[in-house]
Amino acid sequence: MVNNIMLIDLTFLWSFLILLAIGIVLGILIFLAVKFFTVKEDPRVADVEKMLPNANCGACGYPGCRGFAEALIKGKETKVSKCRVGKEATTYDPIIAYLNAHPNTDGSKINISK
Numbered sequence: 001m002v003n004n005i006m007l008i009d010l011t012f013l014w015s016f017l018i019l020l021a022i023g024i025v026l027g028i029l030i031f032l033a034v035k036f037f038t039v040k041e042d043p044r045v046a047d048v049e050k051m052l053p054n055a056n057c058g059a060c061g062y063p064g065c066r067g068f069a070e071a072l073i074k075g076k077e078t079k080v081s082k083c084r085v086g087k088e089a090t091t092y093d094p095i096i097a098y099l100n101a102h103p104n105t106d107g108s109k110i111n112i113s114k
């Protein structure tokens, strides 16, 4: 009887230790994956996207406003007015002012106009 109780206790202990070890290993793997595989995005993309009309209509030739914002930041597009839904005072001017105030990390300005 005493041996059976000891056996049950050891089984429980081993189960707990194995699950704890698996949890620790998976936690370390998740930490390493986040550390090495995280894609760092330019925060200006999200800021410019918020300034666009967010109709996601595709009239600019991109699948949505985020794609157009990325193109503006990367210099693939130089005309903000390619956003057909946008208005000069409420869309184009604030984006141009924002991008002039937030140059690239090397200090170069983004070539952008209406």
Ligand code: SF4
Pocket: 052, 053, 054, 055, 056, 057, 058, 059, 060, 061, 062, 063, 064, 065, 066, 068, 082, 083, 084, 085, 086
């Ligand atoms: S045209 Fe303007 S509103 Fe439409 S998807 Fe392009 S950026 Fe967004």
